[in-house]
Amino acid sequence: MTLEQGMLFAILLCTIALFIWGRWRHDTVALATLMAAVAAGLVPTDTAFSGFGHPAVITVACVLVLSYALQNSGAVDLLARKLLPANSGVMATIALLTTLVTLLSAFMNNVGAMALMMPVAIQAATRLKLTPGQVLMPVAFGSILGGMTTLIGTPPNLIVSGFRDSSQGSSFAMFDFSPVGVLVALAGLAFITLVGWRLVPKRQQGGVEGFDTASYLTEVRVDAKGKADGLRLAALEQLLEEADAQVVGLVRNKFRVSAPTGYRMLKADDVLVIEAEPESLGNILSELGLTLEENVKADVDITDAEKTSGSGKEEVLLELAVMPDAQLIGRSAADLSLRSRFGINLLALSRQGNRSIKRLRRTELVAGDVLLMQGDAELLSAFASEYGCVPLAERSIQVPDKRRIWLTSIIMLGAVAGAAFGLVPAAISFAAGVLASMLFKALPLSKVYQAIDWPVVVLLAALIPVAEAMLSTGAAALLAELMLSHLSQGSAVITLILLLVLTMTLSDFMNNAATAAVMCPIALSIANQLDVSSDTFLMAVAIGASCAFLTPIGHQNNTLILGPGGFKFGDYWRLGLPLELLVVAVSVPALLYFWPL
Known part of the structure; x- marks a missing residue:
């Protein structure tokens, strides 16, 4: 092991530890990793920020904007109303909800798809007299399964495609992920619908009284x-x-x-x-x-918001779940000046698993918190929209704007088609879609940059140069050699399984995009040493990075349902572990068939 390799391994071990610890946000950890690599001379200063121009980063940002436009057009609300019957049974309802969110997640941001389906899932749980978690967890896992089926379904697929472009001169196409991804998704959906939902812990008693959170x-x-x-x-x-x-x-x-x-x-x-x-x-x-x-x-605190909203409006109580990328995270009610800015009150806080006894107004909010808010319905709606919260109580579905539905749908389909048929690179196709959305006002210009999940963009941009350093220093080749010589004894199939399981394990404890960025260089080095096709191993990384089912921190959608489902950290493995075993059992033969060594 050279000095450079040793330094890089030390930095990566610290990075993984910080990701698992979770004290600092993932983009902060990634940027610190990049700066440490630059300081150690592992990443040249003139290429330190080259990741911000990487096609995968551009594509992720553009897909988020187009997803947000589609989400806010009312198209998904209309689709849910058309496809979900009001009197279906438990298995039929769970099958329809998970299938719908899986399809949506294939072509739009899966956190956005999950946010749209959460209130529908909670209402369904109430009607079926199930606990909210029994419906929320299957829907969350369905959204994760859907992401692995297309190039734009999830950031790890774009990262994997970028590494293929760097190594072979061509990236994966839009539906190259579909043969294996669709098989895995179908197997997962069948398992969740028939058996899986029964494995979800019943943390609360269901009933017709409405959504019931923890204390x-x-x-x-x-x-x-x-x-x-x-x-x-x-x-x-x-x-x-x-x-x-x-x-x-x-x-x-x-x-x-x-x-x-x-x-x-x-x-x-x-x-x-x-x-x-x-x-x-x-x-x-x-x-x-x-x-x-x-x-x-x-x-004693009459506010401008109250004066402008009028005194005759009826105040309501509303429960809001804090989304993983919400602007509320790390801030308190006092920081936000809720009463002076919005004319609303934070009455109570539910945080499953951890209980804070600080002053309520001074308590810093985290993803998955459930907030009991009081105020005018319109003001609460505006607050939830601006700061990234999901209403958990029954919501009134907006009348869809037919023009925007058609416009956003056509733009999204055009962008997908441009990338799928190879007319232009994916980054160009989706950037053109964003431009069309701006020109035709499918999305207000003020919302374009709000739609981008900037922490994810910074995470990807910061880790891409570090991942490339793994190749240039030989660190990835060294790890691949150790895996081949000591664990798999040179067997390509056993190595493929080990790589898939290792990637899935890392993804359960750290951001999936970060996992893909770390594991892709190792996959390329393994393929090079075995003298086999690298596509098989890169696809294994894509599948493994997407399958984070064991913990609430492995994927944003797992975090999103933590509070509303009343879950604890150890609840996810009951459904997640058999689902991950099923993924391995289905994906390995599929990988060997569709992407032969």
Whole structure:
């Protein structure tokens, strides 16, 4: 091992550890990796940012814009209403939902497809008296399966295609991924529909009362001369137990007590942080003389948003799930100035698996949080749209704009056709589609750049030069040699299986695009040492990078359903593990048949 290879391995090990740790956002980790590689002299300074002009990066950005335009035209809402009968049974409903989201994910961003289908899935779960998670997890996994079927279905496919172009002078075509991807997707959908949905943990009781999340963390203020004023905390907790609620924190004179003792006497204006079910909040407030902290602030904080919205509109409560790429992540209600900017309140927060007892207004939000918001319906809708939240309660479907539906559909089909028939490179075809969307106003110009998931763009652009350094330093060849000599004993088929399993394992714990960027150089080196076609191994990387079913952090859609489904970190493997085993069993023979060694 040379010094350069050792330094690169050290940087990559740190990168993988940081991805798994999850403390820093993936684009931050990727940029730090690039800077470390530049500082070590592994990536030349004049090519450090060449990744930003890479065709795969351009294509990802353009596909996100076209997907957003299609998503907001009302086309998917119309399609869902036409295809989903209101009286279908459990298996039929799950089959239809997963099939629809799989088809959508093949040609649009799968996070966007999942966001559109989430409210439909939750309503279906309520009608069928299932827990939300029993429908949400199959739909999320279906969206992941759909992404692997086309070139533009998921960023790993574009990364893999880019490495093929670098090594062979030509990239994969639009539907080169389809023979294997479609077989895997069909097998996965059949398993999920017939058996898989039964393996999803039932974290909550389904019913017709609406969507039920985990307990909320809520701040309430002790009213002067209310029942709680002058009461010892232990006595209050006994009363709260009857409503299945508990005190998890107390704030007095701006000082927070994380574990208040039972003998402490409550005083007027004390702020209690309580954990309670949404349905219990009303009774708790009225019986104990408590007031929601946000309502206290509302009485003295009349805002511009309220003045412009009018005083006659009815306020509603709405549950919003924080999407993985939401602008809310890492920010608190206080940072956002919800009341002064939007005229809305954050009443409570549900975070499955971890419970924060910080002040509610100061708690930094993370992907998968479920927020209980109060305010005018239009203001809440505007907030959700701007900051990347999905409404979980039943929503009113907008009347589709027929002109925009046709326009966005034609533009998307034209871009796909241009790339599929090889008329122009994929990056050019989809960039032309974005230009057409702007010229014909299929998407407001102000929304074009908002539609791009910039952290993903930075991630790809930063890791591509690092991945190329794996080839230039010989680090990838060294890893390939170790795998061949010590694990597979020179067998191409065993090596293919090992590469697929390793890629799937990494993708369960780090971003799938990052996994593809790290594994592609290794796949090329393996093929070179075995003197076989590299296409087989690159396709294995594409399949493995897309199949992240074991953890909530492996794919954005897994994170998105964490809160609404009431899931814990260890819940995903129950359906995910047999699904990943099925993927290996189906994909390996398919790879050897369609992409022979």
